[in-house]
Amino acid sequence: MAANTFGTLFRLTTFGESHGQAIGGIVDGCPAGIPFDQEFIQTELDRRKPGQSHITTPRTEDDQVEILSGVFDGKTTGTPIAFVIKNKDQISKDYDSIKDIYRPGHADYTYDAKYGHRDHRGSGRASARETASRVVGGAIAKMILHRMGIDIIAYVSRVHKIETTKTYKDLNLSKIEESIIRCPDEEIAIEMINLIEFTRQEGDSLGGTITCVCKEVPAGLGEPVFDKLNATLGHAMLSINAVKGFEIGDGFASTYKKGSEHNDSIREGTASNHDGGIQGGISNGKDIVFNVAFKPVSTISKSQTTTNKDGEQVDFSTEGRHDPCVLPRAVPIVEAMAALVLIDALLLQNTQNILKTQ
Amino acid sequence: MAANTFGTLFRLTTFGESHGQAIGGIVDGCPAGIPFDQEFIQTELDRRKPGQSHITTPRTEDDQVEILSGVFDGKTTGTPIAFVIKNKDQISKDYDSIKDIYRPGHADYTYDAKYGHRDHRGSGRASARETASRVVGGAIAKMILHRMGIDIIAYVSRVHKIETTKTYKDLNLSKIEESIIRCPDEEIAIEMINLIEFTRQEGDSLGGTITCVCKEVPAGLGEPVFDKLNATLGHAMLSINAVKGFEIGDGFASTYKKGSEHNDSIREGTASNHDGGIQGGISNGKDIVFNVAFKPVSTISKSQTTTNKDGEQVDFSTEGRHDPCVLPRAVPIVEAMAALVLIDALLLQNTQNILKTQ
């Protein structure tokens, strides 16, 4: 892993600014001979795209993915798979007014501090638009995972204070995509949507949590001591824009239990899973379960006070083409990053087979 | 980062099993000419060592660090710094009874699933004994950070349900080491200690949270989009034994706020720091603050039921030389991992100076 590259063997490198020519990336290390399903990638991208419902930004980036290399005769060739998504609905002029302003909660100041200057248009590289490339990379990973029977399913479990009290086992996960908020608890979903609508009208924004479940992951994945599977999952999730927390299994709640209450018995079908499917940093064959905390979106239309480049205090407000709550669109991003972690862990674990497979 | 190596430029590789010959590691990439303070390393190790107080395990590993290379004339030479800590107080026979048992909450089963066999003595490589090597690596990182004025301070902020309600700004952080539980809130510390004592007598164990503050970190550290500073800090913390959660700044609590409540203004001395010193994955010059959740220790003396290698259900209990609560000893480990993240981020950011320094 290195700045704009994620993964050791299955490596996604992304590029692109919000208002540049294009965003995109390269997947290197994808094994050869995998049947390549470009439509599936597009479907995954569509789950992330803006303008998909009335509770997301009304911007309508079309986000058509183009594959430039690495696929031949309908199968991956083992060589780098490059892809590009052209930027279209860019109105860069919109951003002239904030060119010299360091917006609260944003990366404006930190990019300047790090690099000396920045592409300020639409937040440039710091824009969550970059995550579209992750969805493409993750979709390619999922093509392999699906063939192995591994399923990754994420959903919105809480928006602000509105939370489903059911665990994933009690929810019908096949209903996630039926709801524009991507919460499978129908009643709660309606409450969430109403709150988001109300908050948008206030000119404010909301955060919440996404829960992710990975099913049929074989035991043995993860590379202790530093690349424990929970550590690379945490790394992956915390690299997503606006994420402020990660917990595996019972996570922070586990700290309120005693050892005798928390300890998972091993290998029994009916056993508890407080550890969330990972022990000692290695998957144990149970469902992998984790939560990701997203702070409220920094861009709000309410007027705010901040500082400009010259250190002067300024008032400003942003026009309203932004998401009041990123969570529904973040669901496929969380899944994509989980897919990248799992495929890499699978490839790494495969090295243990060296004497068997040669 | 790769399995047993942490860091891109300042790289710590650790080795060793709990009951093998020795544990230790190699620090590669430490700049040359750094005055080397071996006593400081030993002091840091002593903060982690077992038997340091009546609330930790009564095992008395001496944990003397030996430096084998990379230091000359009292300064680092820029070549690898290898170190060894011999294993001494090993009574491997103690573990014969659990050789074929998969203990609940432990990594016994997962190591077998991954590697086909394992060194079961004292949990082998999965033992938290490994973290002594991290403390050494972190101490070497701190030698450089201290010269830059950067300070890393961690403390126990909660044990089970006993929590200090003060923020780090209201606590006297210089008092942390005065308390055997390493909580600077004196009254709360006493409650924590009492609870730990009580729980030990019950034959049970406790978890909790550690809060860490990094002061005087310059703005500009962190490598978006995948190696955001919060992502590498999260990776580092989640790689520590028993850690189940990580949050930066307000973390999970931030999800209960609206954007207008959460957004930090930029650069003002009196400003809020909900983001915990990192925005867009890059440090902003404010204090970096994060919390780490430790589950209750898996090893308890209460009798438990589990499965052995043959899939049979077995009852077992462990004799009592274990920590009822790892948090006080985990404080220097959290600091060490934070130090490794920060020194690496500083070295990486230094590449931005290429045209200035040549």
Next chain:
Amino acid sequence: MAANTFGTLFRLTTFGESHGQAIGGIVDGCPAGIPFDQEFIQTELDRRKPGQSHITTPRTEDDQVEILSGVFDGKTTGTPIAFVIKNKDQISKDYDSIKDIYRPGHADYTYDAKYGHRDHRGSGRASARETASRVVGGAIAKMILHRMGIDIIAYVSRVHKIETTKTYKDLNLSKIEESIIRCPDEEIAIEMINLIEFTRQEGDSLGGTITCVCKEVPAGLGEPVFDKLNATLGHAMLSINAVKGFEIGDGFASTYKKGSEHNDSIREGTASNHDGGIQGGISNGKDIVFNVAFKPVSTISKSQTTTNKDGEQVDFSTEGRHDPCVLPRAVPIVEAMAALVLIDALLLQNTQNILKTQ
């Protein structure tokens, strides 16, 4: 370094097949604020492009580079610089006849052995067309190196048995680009060109050597013990298509000398440079000098016998749009790879300044 990525801090990842949609790459880790000269990149690409003279292939790939990201206000932003070169003059049908044939000297069989199938059109990923992406990456590196006063100059020193007997110090290196064979020894250059012309008419091909000189490289570059500067230079050169040998300084000739004849005195202006500017794997401030051996091009129009996928013996010949000798077009590739090695070594060495620059 990993498959399609070169470099530790300044990382070039390339993609693309000869007859796919496009080739290109991503440069990650380029420091911010570097004035970006796209025309210079194009000039470098033009030095590599086919059809540039009567001794190269008559194919006329236009090789226009498009920059998709990482540059703003005429300067690098520190974020990934993605670039694309569209494939144009592709007549893929030409290759149908060799689809199932393993051409001698080519990578046809080995790609099939590795990946199970391959994009056979124009050699696919194994085509030297990929090196155009390296020239772009190298040109970006050169933009920084030039500002530091570092110059990288390569030339053709031998074609088959026709060799300049002058060392680089006795040649006028400013004349390299005046000759279509890129040999600054004018008389020898004419002989080389004549030999290439004659060989083309024979339907055969030629190899030779390229000599490269790097001037004003500061002392201190290179990362022993495994990433010695000569080792990374060697790695870089041996990764170029058709390269079969690498030697630094006197190289193989040094083995015919005694220590007393070969040992370079240190630091004296008039001193010898048998070691080629690198000692103990670290640059010593003298000119870095190395030679690269290119085998004769595998594609020839003479009829050859080989094997097809079914193991049957077949005769075949290739039509004549190929280079009879790659050396003149390989000169900018050698320079590009040297530039990538040097910029990475400079950035790595800069970490030694950590206490000075903060």
Next chain:
Amino acid sequence: MAANTFGTLFRLTTFGESHGQAIGGIVDGCPAGIPFDQEFIQTELDRRKPGQSHITTPRTEDDQVEILSGVFDGKTTGTPIAFVIKNKDQISKDYDSIKDIYRPGHADYTYDAKYGHRDHRGSGRASARETASRVVGGAIAKMILHRMGIDIIAYVSRVHKIETTKTYKDLNLSKIEESIIRCPDEEIAIEMINLIEFTRQEGDSLGGTITCVCKEVPAGLGEPVFDKLNATLGHAMLSINAVKGFEIGDGFASTYKKGSEHNDSIREGTASNHDGGIQGGISNGKDIVFNVAFKPVSTISKSQTTTNKDGEQVDFSTEGRHDPCVLPRAVPIVEAMAALVLIDALLLQNTQNILKTQ
């Protein structure tokens, strides 16, 4: 690969200075369950050790390897294998006289230029003593390679101008270890030994070439485009002390052939192997053959003139406990580095099996 670490999946990290406490290393990424043969490691180390014959240095480092971790019940556990070789026969005082002198041909000046100071005793980290750790790492790699039927055999093919004219196919490679110069051509071996003896008495030193053959390497190894198998082999060899050149197959000699003479036919039992078993950077199943050029040893007892730290010209000479020719002791080092490259390439290629082995 990074400074003191070699390999992507099977990673050797080495440490230690010639006259420090110890040298050693860590092998990380070795698959679990490999029967571990410590005696074999010692045998390999003995092939490299000083004082093994009258043509090597009379220093008698005992070089006993100690394994500290990663092995249990006679098999590797998949965790890091740490090893230490204590330094014994150190007479550091011997080096006081050269403390401030930059010896010709050595790394004295360059280490100072890079790091600002250095451990000058016995060349410190720049000493070829470091390669003992490579032999240990390579021996562990060989344990796996042998089980796969892969054999790596190196021998001295030339000393100064004395060269065997036979190719490896015409030599009895089982006789290599019978000769103290490790050349299987008996008559030539005697001439080589005589020349070395004579040169030692002159107070001078010699270089030469080592040829290495890797047999039964499966087709498909190597990771284009940057980690071609020849590129990683070249990197490995050029990282060995005193190596100035590398060539695969016919190497530099191939440049004197035409395409029609050089092109290897594919897959036929009787076919030529000018390419040395690698095409397009990927092994083709034929023997891998390469040559490595070693310059004459820099340490000679003849008086030499050089510069000291203050830039003053000084005369100096070294006492005679050094090798007049490193080649016989370098044979196991070349093999070790080849083994590290091949095991890493095998593990990487194994990722192609992901869908087959799960």
